[in-house]
Amino acid sequence: xxxxxxxxxxxxxxxxxxxxxxxxxxxxxxxxxxxxxxxxxxxxxxxxxxxxxxxxxxxxxxxxxxxxxxxxxxxxxxxxxxxxxxxxxxxxxxxxxxxxxxxxxxxxxxxxxxxxxxxxxxxxxxxxxxxxxxxxxxxxxxxxxxxxxxxxxxxxxxxxxxxxxxxxxxxxxxxxxxxxxxxxxxxxxxxxxxxxxxxxxxxxxxxxxxxxxxxxxxxxxxxxxxxxxxxxxxxxxxxxxxxxxxxxxxxxxxxxxxxxxxxxxxxx
Numbered sequence: 001x002x003x004x005x006x007x008x009x010x011x012x013x014x015x016x017x018x019x020x021x022x023x024x025x026x027x028x029x030x031x032x033x034x035x036x037x038x039x040x041x042x043x044x045x046x047x048x049x050x051x052x053x054x055x056x057x058x059x060x061x062x063x064x065x066x067x068x069x070x071x072x073x074x075x076x077x078x079x080x081x082x083x084x085x086x087x088x089x090x091x092x093x094x095x096x097x098x099x100x101x102x103x104x105x106x107x108x109x110x111x112x113x114x115x116x117x118x119x120x121x122x123x124x125x126x127x128x129x130x131x132x133x134x135x136x137x138x139x140x141x142x143x144x145x146x147x148x149x150x151x152x153x154x155x156x157x158x159x160x161x162x163x164x165x166x167x168x169x170x171x172x173x174x175x176x177x178x179x180x181x182x183x184x185x186x187x188x189x190x191x192x193x194x195x196x197x198x199x200x201x202x203x204x205x206x207x208x209x210x211x212x213x214x215x216x217x218x219x220x221x222x223x224x225x226x227x228x229x230x231x232x233x234x235x236x237x238x239x240x241x242x243x244x245x246x247x248x249x250x251x252x253x254x255x256x257x258x259x260x261x262x263x264x265x266x267x268x
Contacts, residue, residue: 005164008034009054013109016056016121023116026060027175031167033160038125040107041072041096041251050130051150051157055167056123059110059178063185063194068112068120069251070194071178072096073235075122076108077198078177079170080205086166088152093144093207094237095251098126102207102258103147108174122174129157142216142257193233203231212259215239215249223247223254 009015009032019028032054038046046054061068076092083090083098083105093099098106106126113119129150150157156166177198184190184197195202203209208228215224215237224239224247231237237256239247 005167006030006032007160008032008036010037011035011039012054012056012125013039013111013121013123016058016123017111017113020058020113020119020121021115024058026058026119027171029055029057029168029171031055031164031171033163035125039109040125041109046107046125051128051148052126053128053149053156053163053167054123054125055170056121057171057174059120059122059175060117061120061178061182061185063182063190065112065118067185067190067194068110068118070190070235071120071122071181072108072110072251073195073202074177074181074198075110075124075174077202078173079106079108079124081177082170082173083149086153086169088149091205091207092202094231094256095235097144098124099144099207100147100152102145104144105147105149120178122178124170124174128163142220142255144257190233193235195231195235196233199231199233206231208256208258213239213256214259215247215254215256217254223249225259228256 012030012032015030034052035054040046076096080092090098090100096108097104108124110120110122127148129148131146131148156163181197189196213228214222217223226239226241229238229240236248236250
């Protein structure tokens with residue numbers, strides 16, 4: 001695994017995509033302390049905390065191009081397992097946020113490209129300490145409250161080397177999960193969609209599953225309200241309304257929030 005550590009970069013996701021286009025091998029990674037132009041899902045701005053961490057890794061999965069859409073939650077699930085092993089209680093909220101008790105620790109983003117074959121740039125961005133007062137400008141229709149890793153791993157805020165090691169561990173987790181995912185897809189686990197290899201485990205841990213939610217469109221309008229009842233192999237969730245009508249929504253269409261939650265100013 002070829003790695004680099006920088007105190008600051010423009011965008012770790014763009015850095016990994018550049019390495020991919022240059023033909024660098026799978027496992028090449030970059031860990032940075034801050035980003036000046038970080039990007040989240042759907043091109044939203046990623047606004048750094050006072051003490052942030054961003055880590056990206058180059059993946060070259062052996063899987064059909066049409067299934068690569070599933071890699072963001074696959075990598076997110078990998079990061080959650082690594083963070084839990086490090087002592088951070090967290091889960092992967094649909095579709096790509098890492099949360100603790102409903103508050104956002106970070107996000108995972110994947111983008112595909114071509115250079116010496118198809119590649120995927122995978123990046124995880126996390127709040128270490130000192131979350132900004134407001135993330136409302138980042139583009140989310142209803143930002144989540146923000147949380148920091150420092151609440152569980154206070155040593156990270158004082159030790160850049162420990163932050164860098166955590167970033168490397170998260171990249172290793174994403175690469176390892178991608179390899180397992182590729183192998184499972186090759187054995188037919190993607191017949192019902194790219195999330196087949198992790199779907200059961202993610203369903204069991206997914207925040208808000210079985211609870212009343214609002215599915216929000218990017219402009220903030222509610223696409224559906226009701227019970228979050230399921231998720232399929234393509235990552236589409238099912239929300240069942242009070243009238244029994246089922247609403248199926250994809251990653252690109254919506255985000256979900258608890259039915260009773262009100263928009264807070266301290267959010268991301």
